[in-house]
Amino acid sequence: MMRTCRLLICITIAGYLSACTNSEQVADQRLADQSTMAVNWMQQSGEYPAIALQTFKFATYAYQQAVEKGARTPAVIVDLDETMIDNSAYQAWAAAQQVPFTDASWSQWTHAKQALAIPGAVEFARYIDSHGGTLFYVSNRAEQDRLATVENLKALGFPRVSGQTLLLNTSSSNKQARFDEIRAQGFQVVVYVGDNLNDFGQATWHKDNIQRRAFVMQNREKFGTEFFLLPNPSYGDWESGLSQGYSAMTPTQKLHVREQALRVWKPSH
Template sequence: MMNKASLYGTGALLFLALTGCAQQSKSDAAAQLNDQSVMALNWFQQSGEYQALTYQAFTTATYAFDKAQSLTGKPKAVIVDLDETMIDNSAYSAWQVKANKPFEDKSWSRWTHAEQANAVPGAVSFAQYVDSHGGIMFYVSNRDQKDYAATLANLQRLGFPNVNAKTLRLSTTTSNKQARFDAIKNEGYNVVLYVGDNLNDFGAATYHKSNAERRNFVNSNHSLFGTQFIVLPNPLYGDWESGLAPGYNKLTPEQKLKVRADALKAWDGK
């Protein structure tokens, strides 16, 4: 008969084995979440189609800016997002895959302070066009205020014009940009165009909403896209992902994998 000490020892080993299996399962699920972004990253970093879409977006933006009505005494203003709209952070996303790391504020801040983001194709030329044709561009981003100096330096190094304390507005208390948009208008600017990679870059209407509600917003406002709203392609991340399910960002990796799989609309093969 097994003595008490042996029984406890066996129980401890079994507990450690089960705990290890659970941790391994969690690690595997987290790695799988990262691995699912590899094809999107390949497309984002390597395809000519991605570049074609960004040039197309900024060509459309230029045309929309020129066509927008001027208001007496109010300079034309363009509000743009930064990340994956004007600057490319895909190297950070690729690091996440290779290092098997989730998004974290600490590592994101390290990336920001490295000042290695590149310009999205066409972005600098569009910013320079607005600046040289009597407009003013406001860079409204949800980067943290602690990363302001590094963000400013990165943008200036890339050649974006007129980037300063007035035009660069980062997050302070909320990721909802509506208050910052309203402040720019209240300062006397005629905001004629919004450019972003996330529907939230166009106002509060889609903030923290489901994908069904976000699609309804697009359908109801379809005439504004290409005239007042310009969308840049970003398959890497965004509120479209959290819009897959209520409380998505609080789910475990295993639960997120299930939500992603369940959201697929698949042919039955027949």
């Protein structure tokens, strides 16, 4: 009798674990399906390159205005991933394989050196370089990926990629210390370009979306004059900002958070 009870308990537990595994696999598939549409838009729409070209055009104008107003040693700070270079092929691979981001697979992608230039990015960088400015590439790519990143950027035609101008993540994803370092060298930063609010300073770093939206409203005059943002619907701190502890959640829990965060129309009957 005891043996039978133990066997039934083992079968029940095994069935439960199997059901949980299947549930998480379904959730992984749904997460992948959701990201596929974002990647389709970035890769195939005409709207995405239009927005990118528009953003760099206005950023160029803002730089010109700053110089005309007497900015000395003007500098421009840009992010890399999904700002100057396009990694959507990596996102497409992750969606197809139904796997989450990992440092290992990201490093493998980085070393493949297959990122493309965002429309207008190379031209913008060359304009700043040829009109008295210094462009700083401030990225949260890892130091171990520096050489591959430099070679990828140079192959795409980005100017003056060097140890001075390419500042990677050596201790923290908070970019503020690197921004301060640039200013400490005597540069006047007149334009920032990014795809994440964290690309404009530490005010939104590790903050939830309520605080991130508040930052935007508090700095509304800087957007379009000093801060220039490109869209990135595939990933970013806006996603982890959906809920505390989001990054550590299971796929099922992430789906629930995403659905609960939606503002849903409720038709009257």
